[in-house]
Amino acid sequence: MTTETRTRTTPEAGLAATMAEIGRRARExxxxxxxxxxxxxxxxxxxxxxxxxxxxxxxxxxxxxDVAEAKRxxxxxxxxxxxxxxxxxxxxxxxxxxxxxxxxxxxxxxxxDWTRPNGLRISRVSVPLGVIGIIYESRPNVTADAxxxxxxxxxxxxxxxxSESFYSSRALVAALRDGxxxxxxxxxxxxxxxxxxxxxxxxxxxxxxxxxVIVPRGGSSLIELVxxxxxxxxxxHLEGLCHTYIHRAADPKKARAIVLNAKxxxxxxxxxxxxxxxxxxxxxxxxxxxxxxxxxRGCEVRGxxxxxxxxxxxxxxxxxxxRTEYLDAILAVRVVDGVVGAIEHINRYGSHHTxxxxxxxxxxxERFLREVDSAIVLVNxxxxxxxxxxxxxxxxxxxxxQRLPPRGPVGAAELTTYKYxxxxxxxxxx
Amino acid sequence: MTTETRTRTTPEAGLAATMAEIGRRARExxxxxxxxxxxxxxxxxxxxxxxxxxxxxxxxxxxxxDVAEAKRxxxxxxxxxxxxxxxxxxxxxxxxxxxxxxxxxxxxxxxxDWTRPNGLRISRVSVPLGVIGIIYESRPNVTADAxxxxxxxxxxxxxxxxSESFYSSRALVAALRDGxxxxxxxxxxxxxxxxxxxxxxxxxxxxxxxxxVIVPRGGSSLIELVxxxxxxxxxxHLEGLCHTYIHRAADPKKARAIVLNAKxxxxxxxxxxxxxxxxxxxxxxxxxxxxxxxxxRGCEVRGxxxxxxxxxxxxxxxxxxxRTEYLDAILAVRVVDGVVGAIEHINRYGSHHTxxxxxxxxxxxERFLREVDSAIVLVNxxxxxxxxxxxxxxxxxxxxxQRLPPRGPVGAAELTTYKYxxxxxxxxxx
Numbered sequence: 001m002t003t004e005t006r007t008r009t010t011p012e013a014g015l016a017a018t019m020a021e022i023g024r025r026a027r028e029x030x031x032x033x034x035x036x037x038x039x040x041x042x043x044x045x046x047x048x049x050x051x052x053x054x055x056x057x058x059x060x061x062x063x064x065x066d067v068a069e070a071k072r073x074x075x076x077x078x079x080x081x082x083x084x085x086x087x088x089x090x091x092x093x094x095x096x097x098x099x100x101x102x103x104x105x106x107x108x109x110x111x112x113d114w115t116r117p118n119g120l121r122i123s124r125v126s127v128p129l130g131v132i133g134i135i136y137e138s139r140p141n142v143t144a145d146a147x148x149x150x151x152x153x154x155x156x157x158x159x160x161x162x163s164e165s166f167y168s169s170r171a172l173v174a175a176l177r178d179g180x181x182x183x184x185x186x187x188x189x190x191x192x193x194x195x196x197x198x199x200x201x202x203x204x205x206x207x208x209x210x211x212x213v214i215v216p217r218g219g220s221s222l223i224e225l226v227x228x229x230x231x232x233x234x235x236x237h238l239e240g241l242c243h244t245y246i247h248r249a250a251d252p253k254k255a256r257a258i259v260l261n262a263k264x265x266x267x268x269x270x271x272x273x274x275x276x277x278x279x280x281x282x283x284x285x286x287x288x289x290x291x292x293x294x295x296x297r298g299c300e301v302r303g304x305x306x307x308x309x310x311x312x313x314x315x316x317x318x319x320x321x322x323r324t325e326y327l328d329a330i331l332a333v334r335v336v337d338g339v340v341g342a343i344e345h346i347n348r349y350g351s352h353h354t355x356x357x358x359x360x361x362x363x364x365x366e367r368f369l370r371e372v373d374s375a376i377v378l379v380n381x382x383x384x385x386x387x388x389x390x391x392x393x394x395x396x397x398x399x400x401x402q403r404l405p406p407r408g409p410v411g412a413a414e415l416t417t418y419k420y421x422x423x424x425x426x427x428x429x430x
Numbered sequence: 431m432t433t434e435t436r437t438r439t440t441p442e443a444g445l446a447a448t449m450a451e452i453g454r455r456a457r458e459x460x461x462x463x464x465x466x467x468x469x470x471x472x473x474x475x476x477x478x479x480x481x482x483x484x485x486x487x488x489x490x491x492x493x494x495x496d497v498a499e500a501k502r503x504x505x506x507x508x509x510x511x512x513x514x515x516x517x518x519x520x521x522x523x524x525x526x527x528x529x530x531x532x533x534x535x536x537x538x539x540x541x542x543d544w545t546r547p548n549g550l551r552i553s554r555v556s557v558p559l560g561v562i563g564i565i566y567e568s569r570p571n572v573t574a575d576a577x578x579x580x581x582x583x584x585x586x587x588x589x590x591x592x593s594e595s596f597y598s599s600r601a602l603v604a605a606l607r608d609g610x611x612x613x614x615x616x617x618x619x620x621x622x623x624x625x626x627x628x629x630x631x632x633x634x635x636x637x638x639x640x641x642x643v644i645v646p647r648g649g650s651s652l653i654e655l656v657x658x659x660x661x662x663x664x665x666x667h668l669e670g671l672c673h674t675y676i677h678r679a680a681d682p683k684k685a686r687a688i689v690l691n692a693k694x695x696x697x698x699x700x701x702x703x704x705x706x707x708x709x710x711x712x713x714x715x716x717x718x719x720x721x722x723x724x725x726x727r728g729c730e731v732r733g734x735x736x737x738x739x740x741x742x743x744x745x746x747x748x749x750x751x752x753r754t755e756y757l758d759a760i761l762a763v764r765v766v767d768g769v770v771g772a773i774e775h776i777n778r779y780g781s782h783h784t785x786x787x788x789x790x791x792x793x794x795x796e797r798f799l800r801e802v803d804s805a806i807v808l809v810n811x812x813x814x815x816x817x818x819x820x821x822x823x824x825x826x827x828x829x830x831x832q833r834l835p836p837r838g839p840v841g842a843a844e845l846t847t848y849k850y851x852x853x854x855x856x857x858x859x860x
Contacts, residue, residue, distance in 0.1 A: 019776075031777075031803075033798065034799060034803070036449075048833060114822065116820070116822055118823075120811060120815065120820075122821060122822075127803075129833050129834065130833055136557045136697055139471070208657075212833045213833070214833060227638075227661070228661070231657070231658070233663065233664075233832065233833075233834050234663075235834075251856065253856075254855075254856035257856065257858050258856065258858060260858075261858035261859060262544065262858075265858070265859055283451075289524075347461075352853065365853070369851045369853075370465065371465060373461075373464070373557075373849075375849055375850065376849070376850045376852060377849060377850070377852070378852040378853075378854060379851075379852070379853045379854060380853070380854040380855055380856050380857070381550055381852055381853075381854030381855075381856070381857040382856075382857065382859050384859040385852065385854075385857070385859050387859075390546070390550075390553060390859065391850070392544065392546055392552075402641070402663065403559050403560055403642045403663075403847050404559065404642075404643060404665075404835075404847055405664050405834075405847055405848065406833050407847050407848060407849065408848075408849070408850050409850075417833050417834055417835055417837050418835065418838075419803075419804065419805055419806070419807060419837065419838070420805065420806045420807070420821070420838050420839075421799045421807055421809075422806060422807070422808040422809070422811055422815065423795070423799075423808075423809045423810070423811075424808060424809060424810040424811030425684075425810055425811075426681065426684035426687065426688065426810050426811070427685075427810070427811040427812065427815070428687050428688060428690075428691035428692075428695070428811075428812045428814075429691060429695055429812050429814040429815050429817075429820065
């Protein structure tokens with residue numbers, strides 16, 4: 001970033017200077033962005049979508065470079081597929097930005113207001129968090145989503161993408177910055193860390209006073225690194241070890257459809273069910289059809305002894321299976337002692353992400369909703385609904401599994417904080 | 431805690447075992463407490479107030495022990511005064527618990543609800559955070575406040591009080607546990623770390639998975655230690671470098687009353703004004719009376735050159751003064767270039783805690799409210815209103831100066847998180 005240096009610097013010192021400059025620019029941009037009208041932020045997002053379309057050839061060429069490097073490095077086909085953009089995927093990126101633009105504004109909402117006996121009028125109003133550092137892996141569309149959501153909520157973003165998608169991310173950020181320029185907002189509202197040097201992540205985690213919040217989005221080793229090293233508050237997205245419990249009063253048809261969808265619609269997302277719990281009272285009658293459905297779709301079943309007695313083709317589950325997020329076509333199945341047994345199992349082995357019950361009995365449903373200690377608890381619906389879009393929040397930056405807010409799906413409205421405005425008429429405190 | 435050990439243990443291993451046992455009990459208590467009805471929690475708080483009165487002699491005797499030790503250790507008179515309880519202060523502690531009991535319940539509130547086009551009904555409902563670790567200094571009444579607020583919000587508390595108030599805190603915790611027992615709630619909902627060993631604080635900060643949130647309450651060295659060492663999310667309460675700005679359109683009478691109150695009502699609280707900013711357009715006319723008031727109350731004034739020209743008795747302020755939280759009868763005064771200059775000064779030097787403007791001009795007031803980036807921004811009122819009680823939240827555990835929620839005064843309602851309840855009728859995700 002510095003155009004001239006008088007003394008030779010080590011690579012670390014050079015990177016440190018670069019990161020400091022990025023931080024300075026981000027803070028300046030955040031201050032301006034926080035005061036920009038909602039209209040300007042929405043215009044920037046629409047213009048960014050147009051720029052993604054206008055720069056399509058350039059973005060796809062940059063992506064081809066990433067893909068070629070990935071293949072040379074011998075990265076597996078599934079990862080290469082996640083990395084690759086094509087005109088249809090790029091159009092989805094542009095439409096995603098337009099969808100974010102169309103969401104209601106998340107800044108300046110009056111979250112509560114009241115008047116005190118002394119006449120002070122107090123209101124709590126949503127404001128941006130400030131500068132958000134987003135650290136993520138591989139998929140280039142996250143660059144557009146994360147940058148777009150941050151912008152929508154009035155935050156400046158420092159993006160550190162996966163090194164595999166470096167060129168794609170750079171091209172996408174150029175489009176986001178086009179949009180900012182068109183709307184007369186500071187370009188530095190969205191910046192990409194301009195190096196694949198891993199040191200940069202460590203430096204971001206220590207930029208307290210500059211970066212207000214770190215959002216890691218990736219595998220558990222990334223999240224653990226961030227939680228261990230960060231001196232900045234983190235919005236963490238840990239694993240989704242999700243359960244579906246079939247209660248004795250379940251509608252068998254609904255149970256069958258929900259389990260199949262919860263496990264197999266997409267096996268690699270955090271809302272996919274990993275463990276099926278079945279009420280002992282109906283296990284023998286309901287499990288055969290459910291497991292046949294799963295087998296027909298290529299799903300491996302790992303069962304406890306009672307499940308094995310019903311379904312001899314299943315593999316025996318070990319203790320480890322109750323603790324495993326497969327993200328694959330594998331389902332652990334356990335027979336439990338009613339809703340109490342189900343809740344105990346979930347609170348003990350789950351990751352407090354998303355869990356569901358299937359039942360027609362309202363009292364049991366309400367008990368499950370109350371006693372399962374997870375970010376999302378569902379009745380008679382698939383755990384795969386754990387998604388900001390499905391919640392109506394527009395794009396999401398992930399599902400937070402931490403306890404302090406934001407918990408659950410994190411969209412633009414959740415990337416805000418608030419301040420208190422107090423309007424008086426000369427009051428002094430007695 | 432262990433009644434028998436087969437092998438000799440080092441003191442550290444003994445402490446580690448004690449802390450692990452406290453953690454285990456807290457988690458168990460938190461699980462039960464989260465599901466306890468609001469009525470039981472309120473009953474426990476009322477019974478705890480009764481127990482404080484019933485155990486008054488014992489609590490005062492324990493406090494006398496703390497005071498005697500403090501005097502032997504040569505602790506200053508001001509600190510001894512903060513430490514000392516008497517029947518009136520103890521009655522205030524009991525009434526504080528009753529006030530917390532009377533607050534509306536903060537758990538199970540529906541914060542938002544909506545229905546999706548596919549028929550899923552989604553609601554966001556407040557739930558406890560879980561186990562809160564509260565680390566604080568000297569004043570014994572914090573033990574009752576912190577324990578009471580945690581209990582009100584359905585959280586289990588692990589309290590680590592200042593070593594000066596060790597005996598007092600132990601006696602007060604015994605009263606809180608009496609209350610829990612009366613209401614049939616787990617006594618271990620409130621536990622005190624049973625040692626003055628400083629190692630215990632470090633251990634608490636590493637109990638992730640056991641303690642959900644750490645609340646430090648004390649001087650900046652404690653807060654910095656916690657922010658540096660904690661592996662657990664922190665609700666931090668940093669310094670309050672608060673400003674009052676007098677705009678050219680201020681009502682001079684209100685300005686005089688507000689400044690005197692904001693600075694001098696109590697100089698040692700975080701909401702006390704530390705820097706007075708005055709619009710150049712009215713500095714010469716308004717400052718003399720204001721500074722005379724302050725002088726009459728024994729307040730030292732440190733002014734910039736323009737202030738010194740108006741008030742030759744003032745001391746010259748240095749750059750350092752704009753950055754200093756005096757917590758004393760000292761006021762820094764600076765003449766600024768209208769509301770823009772005031773906002774610039776505040777956002778640059780302030781601690782984003784609480785800042786006020788005095789003006790009769792509504793547009794200027796709204797601009798100040800919008801552009802000052804602080805947890806609390808006031809118009810025509812004293813900064814000393816920065817207090818959970820004054821906000822109508824009941825007792826507070828402090829004023830959070832972090833950006834992520836909770837920001838500003840933290841009462842029982844702010845010590846909660848939320849979960850999403852989703853009620854369906856067999857929906858699967860397309």
